[in-house]
Amino acid sequence: MPGPLPRTKSNDWWNRRWAxxxxxxxxxxxxxxxxxxxLLLLLVASVREGESAFEGHLDxxxxxxxxxxxxxxxGLAQFHTATWFRLVPKAMPLKLGGWRxxxxxxxxxVNGAWLVVSVVVLVIFLVAA
Amino acid sequence: xxxxxxxxxxxIFSAGGMIVAFLLPVLIIITGFVVPAGGVExxxxxxxxxxPLARLIVFGVAFLGFFHAAHRIRHLLKDxxxxxxxxxxxxxxxxxxxxxxxWAATVVI
Amino acid sequence: xxxxxxxxxTVTLEVFRYHPDTDTEPSYQSFEVPYREEWxxxxxxxxxxxxxxxxxxxxxxxxxxxxxxxxxMVNGYPRLTCNAFLREFMPGPIRVExxxxxxxxxxxxxVLDDFMEKLTDVKPWIIRDEEQPIEEGEYRQSPSQLxxxxxxxxxxxxxxxxxxxxxxxxxxxxxxxxxxALAQRYNLxxxxxxxxxxxxxxxxxxxxxxxxxxxxxxTVCPKHVDPAAAIQxxxxxxxxxxxxxxxxxxxxGMGR
Numbered sequence: 457m458p459g460p461l462p463r464t465k466s467n468d469w470w471n472r473r474w475a476x477x478x479x480x481x482x483x484x485x486x487x488x489x490x491x492x493x494x495l496l497l498l499l500v501a502s503v504r505e506g507e508s509a510f511e512g513h514l515d516x517x518x519x520x521x522x523x524x525x526x527x528x529x530x531g532l533a534q535f536h537t538a539t540w541f542r543l544v545p546k547a548m549p550l551k552l553g554g555w556r557x558x559x560x561x562x563x564x565x566v567n568g569a570w571l572v573v574s575v576v577v578l579v580i581f582l583v584a585a
Numbered sequence: 586x587x588x589x590x591x592x593x594x595x596x597i598f599s600a601g602g603m604i605v606a607f608l609l610p611v612l613i614i615i616t617g618f619v620v621p622a623g624g625v626e627x628x629x630x631x632x633x634x635x636x637p638l639a640r641l642i643v644f645g646v647a648f649l650g651f652f653h654a655a656h657r658i659r660h661l662l663k664d665x666x667x668x669x670x671x672x673x674x675x676x677x678x679x680x681x682x683x684x685x686x687x688w689a690a691t692v693v694i
Numbered sequence: 695x696x697x698x699x700x701x702x703x704t705v706t707l708e709v710f711r712y713h714p715d716t717d718t719e720p721s722y723q724s725f726e727v728p729y730r731e732e733w734x735x736x737x738x739x740x741x742x743x744x745x746x747x748x749x750x751x752x753x754x755x756x757x758x759x760x761x762x763x764x765x766x767m768v769n770g771y772p773r774l775t776c777n778a779f780l781r782e783f784m785p786g787p788i789r790v791e792x793x794x795x796x797x798x799x800x801x802x803x804x805v806l807d808d809f810m811e812k813l814t815d816v817k818p819w820i821i822r823d824e825e826q827p828i829e830e831g832e833y834r835q836s837p838s839q840l841x842x843x844x845x846x847x848x849x850x851x852x853x854x855x856x857x858x859x860x861x862x863x864x865x866x867x868x869x870x871x872x873x874x875a876l877a878q879r880y881n882l883x884x885x886x887x888x889x890x891x892x893x894x895x896x897x898x899x900x901x902x903x904x905x906x907x908x909x910x911x912x913t914v915c916p917k918h919v920d921p922a923a924a925i926q927x928x929x930x931x932x933x934x935x936x937x938x939x940x941x942x943x944x945x946x947g948m949g950r
Contacts, residue, residue, distance in 0.1 A: 458718045460805050461798035467666035469860035472770065476860070479908050483664075486657035489605050492613060493650045493685065499616050500643055501692045503630045510627050517621040526617025533609040540606040543907065547599075547926035554838050574611040581615050581625055581633060588894075591903040592936035595929060660906045664860060 481532075482539045488532035495529075541566045594656050594679070601653025604646055612646075640693035647689035655682035703729040705780055706787035707738055709750065712798050720798070724787070729780055735790060736764050736775040739802075752802035759916055762850030765857070766802050767791040772857035772914045793857040809853055812869050815895055816877035821888025833885040846879035846924050848917040855911035855921050867900040871911035871921030874902060878924040881931075897932045905929075 470480040502513035516522065544566050545559035557565075619625050633639050655678035663671050704726045712720040725746060727738040736754055743750045754764040757776040764775045769789050780788070796804035826833065855871035856862050862870045877896050880886045895901055905925045912922040938945060 458716075459714050460800075461712050461714075461720060463795055463797045465795075465863055467864075469863060470665070473910075475910055475913060476908070479910075480661075483657055483661040483906075486654040486661070489609065489650050490654035490658075490685070492609060493647050493654075493689075496612060496616060496643070497647060497689055497692050499620070499630075500634050500640075503627070503634050504692065507627050507631075510630070514621065517617075522617070523621070526613055530610060530613045530617065533605070533613055536602070537606040537610055540602050543909075543926070546920070546923035547930060549923075549927070556841065570607055573607050577608065577611045578615065580639075581619070581629065589897060589899045589901075589903050589932075591899065592897075592929075592933040595903070596933050596937070599933075664864070664906055664908075666864065668864060 478539075481535060485532040485536040485539075488529045489536065492529045492533065495526075537570065541570070594652070597649060597652040598656035601649035601651075601656075605650045605653055608646055609650075644689050644693045648686040651682040651685035651689070652679070655679050705729045705738075705784065707735075707742065708787050708789040709739075709742070709801070710789075710791040710798075711750075711801055713749075714800055722789070729784070731781060733780050734776055735766070735768055735773070735778045735780065735783075735788065738780060738788075739775065739790065751800045760850060762852030765793050765852040765854050767794055767857065772854035774852060774854070774916050777916065793853055795857055795859070795863045796853070804853075806853070808866075809851075809856060809870070809873070812873045813851070813876070816869065816873045817888055817892055818873070818876040818880055820880065820883065820886045821891060822885075823887045835884055839884040842884070843879045843882035846875045846882070846919055846921075849876055849879075849919050850917055852916065854914045854916065855919075858910040858914040860908060860910075861904050861906060865900070865904055868904040869895070869901050871905075871925070872919075874905075874928065875919055875921035875924040878928050881928070893932075896928060897935075902928045902932065 470476045499513060499517075502509045541563055545557075545562040549559070550557040550562055615625065620630070634643070659671075659675050659678040662674050667674060707725045707727050708722050709725060710720055711717075711723045725742055727741060730737070734757075736757055739750065739752055740754075752764070752766065752775075754776065755761040757764070759774055759777045762774070765772060766775050767773075767790070768775060768778045769783060770791075772793060775790070790802065792798045792802045792804045796806070796808070799805050820833075849872050851872060853872065859868075859871055862868050874896065877892050881889050881892060881896075897903075902925050905922075907922060907926060909922045912918075912920040915921065
């Protein structure tokens with residue numbers, strides 16, 4: 457008598473539905489994060505070294521391939537940002553006094569803060585410096 | 586049952602995920618597009634990164650970001666079926682992040 | 695449409711079959727079932743059992759989304775078959791299988807022992823250090839205190855969240871979404887004092903830390919319990935506790 461069928465395990469969960477594929481993409485964004493941090497540190501290192509080192513680095517940055525790489529990194533980083541902010545009210549529901557801040561409002565607030573920070577950083581680089 | 590050491594890594598993962606979510610898109614736009622297009626000159630970059638606070642922020646983003654990525658990749662590989670070698674994968678990921686963080690420190694000092 | 699006109703339409707059901715006495719491998723059997731606008735998948739299965747094959751086995755009881763016993767995979771997705779309308783899947787075929795990630799007793803009947811064990815392991819009941827004497831009346835709770843955990847208390851143990859969880863699929867020891875959400879439900883209850891008793895298991899690697907916030911448990915939940923949120927909130931709490939316990943002193947108000 458064979459008895460009950462043992463539970464099955466398969467590694468194709470990520471390809472079952474779009475929701476899972478997007479989660480996979482969300483997790484893969486970690487590679488983009490690490491990859492971009494390397495590029496950022498290389499740039500900072502070249503600036504710290506002096507103008508000629510920076511000019512050399514700039515020539516590399518101008519290569520079309522690096523434009524494509526940065527476009528991909530931007531897409532994945534933006535996906536990380538969007539998914540990360542969407543999960544904020546789940547992990548950290550906000551209660552002000554007795555008032556439970558609605559999740560959508562919290563997400564909007566975080567996105568607003570993100571927009572302000574982004575503009576500030578842009579101003580620092582483009583105007584203030 | 587052994588208490589988990591996961592809170593330590595999860596805290597860094599979360600802090601990293603937050604700072605990366607806030608800063609990476611705009612930084613990529615600046616260093617990946619505006620800089621090569623000539624919108625920001627060497628002097629401006631030198632001014633920004635000459636500031637110790639800015640360099641501290643760069644280090645913070647790199648340190649937390651590398652560990653954030655390492656933690657995520659570690660768990661992704663586990664979820665994709667590599668459970669039997671989860672411990673060496675974890676060691677490899679976090680050591681990679683540590684190496685990245687040390688490099689970041691040498692760049693900003 | 696008149697009932698006569700609809701009765702002539704049919705839909706194909708591809709049903710998972712497994713008999714523990716005779717089969718070593720599961721198989722799929724196709725049936726033509728009358729299509730009716732108001733029928734759910736469970737109605738089609740009941741029609742099959744009554745009219746075609748009395749040996750077809752599956753669990754069901756209330757047929758109104760309350761009892762949590764008729765969960766199955768419908769076209770690969772965990773659903774309560776009592777609220778999965780045939781019309782959602784037209785023109786078919788509709789594939790009906792037992793919930794993913796569980797051993798199969800027979801046809802769509804799964805073995806629930808693992809879940810039942812984990813459910814009791816998290817002690818999903820109110821624990822008091824000392825019971826209040828009956829003459830002092832009931833434990834009182836404000837609407838705001840109730841709201842803290844009410845969402846997590848709606849669980850009907852249907853196990854759709856387990857079937858949607860890739861982590862549970864791979865990790866036998868993982869306590870899983872529903873049990874962890876119920877643990878959180880009691881931890882957040884102002885009348886409960888059992889937090890410390892649940893911590894060791896909940897805060898272990900097999901508890902909340904195996905979860906990678908894939909989040910499908912919350913999507914499939916027919917009662918909107920949101921186990922994924924419960925687990926993340928427990929992670930935040932466990933992490934705060936971890937760092938506080940490293941301090942050489944106990945901050946005021948953190949005595950527990």
